[in-house]
Amino acid sequence: MSLFYLAAALFLLGTILLGLVRVLRGPGSGDRMLAAQLFGTTGVTILLLLSLALEASALVDVALVFALLAVVAAVAFVRQHGLPEPPDTPIHRQPPDTPGPERHHDDR
Amino acid sequence: MNALLVLFDLVLLAGIVGVAWRCLASTDLFRAVVLFITFGLLLALAWVRLEAPDIALAEAAIGAGITGALLLVTLERLRSIMAERRSGRPHSPPPDPTGPHALLRALHDPLPEHRTFLPALSFALVVGGLLVTALWHQPQSVGLEPVVDAHMDVSGVxxxxxxxxxxxxxxxxxxxxxxxxxxxxxxxxxxxxxxxxxxxxxxxxxxxxxxxxxxxxxxxxxxxxxxxxxxxxxxxxxxxxxxxxxxxxxxxxxxxxxxxxxxxxxxxxxxxxxxxxxxxxxxxxxxxxxxxxxxxxxxxxxxxxxxxxxxxxxxxxxxxxxxxxxxxxxx
Amino acid sequence: MIANALTVILILAGLVFFAAGTAGLLRFPDVYSRLHALTKADNVGLGLVILGLMFQAGGPADILKLLLIWVLVLAAGTTAAHMVAQRTWTHGEFESDR
Structure with missing residues (x-):
């Protein structure tokens, strides 16, 4: 059984690494924050699976702490208002495929 | 089981190094913060694999609960400083070279990569070499585990x-x-x-x-x-x-x-x-x-x-x- | 034996939702659609895995702890999704970070 738990944890670790593409590519800060939130949930699941695979029941407590504090970063995120928006800013700026002057081009 | 554990460790290690690299190389501060939060998560998993659940617990609380919020709020403050600087006050005195403005300039106008690559690489090699030589001569020892185990009955816990x-x-x-x-x-x-x-x-x-x-x-x-x-x-x-x-x-x-x-x-x-x-x-x-x-x-x-x-x-x-x-x- | 089989089935089903969540995060066109991908993994993926792990729990305290973890992640996921949607709605999707 512990082999199965470990394989499942490895699979979830793989999904985190894949999801990093969304953090790197963005484009909005909301997308990046969502990805981090998903990583938090996946991390909790990995810890629960590892606690059975490695027979270390203390890992459930680690998962509990991650689950408890998963919301803190999102709350800090919604607070930060960034630059005061000019009054004529449309709610949605141009989509990411048309390069605009405001966009970053550091996705090397 | 063992082969799969090794594979898990290798994937985790690659993830940690990759995330750390992208976090440091990112010029978008928000992206760097999100990568740092992810770095903390992977680091907690690494502590678990190093059989240090106490540290994993501390990393979970500090990494998920405190550093992420601290960095995001710092970003909020930096942005409002930037907005002040950009919107008006054209005849303001030159900014303090050690103040937050200087930090922002340094973050936003990084040196071109070809000028930083060689110094960074040689620095990393020197530090890495020192670490390897320091760890190479560690005497073989069972550590303090037996001593601690022998005295657990008088410790009170x-x-x-x-x-x-x-x-x-x-x-x-x-x-x-x-x-x-x-x-x-x-x-x-x-x-x-x-x-x-x-x-x-x-x-x-x-x-x-x-x-x-x-x-x-x-x-x-x-x-x-x-x-x-x-x-x-x-x-x-x-x-x-x-x-x-x-x-x-x-x-x-x-x-x-x-x-x-x-x-x-x-x-x-x-x-x-x-x-x-x-x-x-x-x-x-x-x-x-x-x-x-x-x-x-x-x-x-x-x-x-x-x-x-x-x-x-x-x-x-x-x-x-x-x-x-x-x-x-x-x- | 039956408990082990149920655990395997439930965890595998949960993994499918995690994979779907990651695929959605990568493939969906905008941040509002990606919110859905996230909440599926949170609610159902973790829920199924936790349900599976409950069959392996040592006692009622362990089961309650697993349940608590699920409730906490649900609350965090819901709140985070709301925060991100709210902020994107009021500040735009592609704000300048400089």
């Missing part, structure tokens, strides 16, 4: 890590607590600082979640403190959890709250170090040596110290997050 931290090597922990206190005094000595402004909650969901989370966080903090006597846990982890709950309250408070009164706040912040010192001096006077306990008294004294340390660490973390001295004391 059932968890070897707690026995080391609060009994066998209590002065290390005492000095760590003192460092936490000194860090706060250092931050306070920089002067007063405006608290991040209260913001009305966007919708009813955040207040509802807070009402659920904060009591659960308090219970979890006490649970982790109690668990420290027989399982991974203890004062630092519990203090970090309670501190994160306090930071959550500071971040999400819908209206300005009165500041904590300066006297009790200072008392609470220094309680851990003060009580630790008193117990240590008592041990010296009673003939057990500085920070030594009589065997029968070890458990109650350790619990006493841990409760005070948890309170102090939690208060210190919130105070460091809020920054600035408490109001009403202009000494």
């Amino acid at each position: 059932d968890h070897p890590i707690t026995a080391v931290l609060l009994n066998f090597r209590a002065y290390d922990t005492f000095l760590e607590l003192a460092i936490v206190l000194i860090a706060l005094l250092g931050a306070w000595s920089l002067g007063r600082h405006d608290l991040i402004p209260a913001r009305p909650a966007p919708g009813p969901i955040l207040p509802g979640t807070l009402r659920l989370l904060v009591p659960v966080a308090v219970v979890t903090g006490v649970y982790v403190l109690w668990a420290g006597s027989h399982a991974p846990g203890g004062a630092f982890q519990a203090g970090a959890i309670l501190g994160a709950a306090g930071i959550l309250l500071v971040l999400a408070r819908p209206r300005q709250l009165p500041m904590a009164p300066a006297g009790p706040l200072r008392l609470g912040i220094s309680a851990g170090v003060a009580l630790f010192l008193l117990v240590g001096l008592y041990g010296l006077a009673a003939g057990h040596g500085f920070l030594g306990y009589a065997e029968a008294w070890a458990y109650p004294l350790i619990i006493l110290i841990e409760v005070a340390a948890t309170l102090s660490i939690a208060l210190t973390l919130v105070a460091l997050f809020v920054a600035g001295r408490p109001a009403g004391d202009d000494t």
